[in-house]
Amino acid sequence: MKIINIEESVFEKMMDQFGVFTQKVEAICNRNRDKSMAKWLDNQDVCMILNISKRSLQNYRDNGTLPYTQIGHLKSDIRCIIKPKTLNGLLHSLFRKRKN
Secondary structure: OOOOOOOHHHHHHHHHHHHHHHHHHHHHHHHOHHHOHHHOEEHHHHHHHHOOOHHHHHHHHHOOOOOOEEOOOOOOOOOEEEOHHHHHHHHHHHHHHHHO
């Protein structure tokens, strides 16, 4: 392990810059707070709520019945997420179809 000595003034400048960086990150997080992952559902959650299989969920996504957001390039279970608001719309739609 190396020990590196720096002048106190350099250390203080680094800490000030780190503080500015931290404030910028916090500002970005606060601006996008409504887009947090806590307000999204993954495939497993959706399957449990709708009491459907993963294949049925895939069919809903493929035919456009259930819009989703894809994270990354693959359509794996973890990378596809759905807003609860969208899921509520699907539930109402399915309920109306079954009622008629």
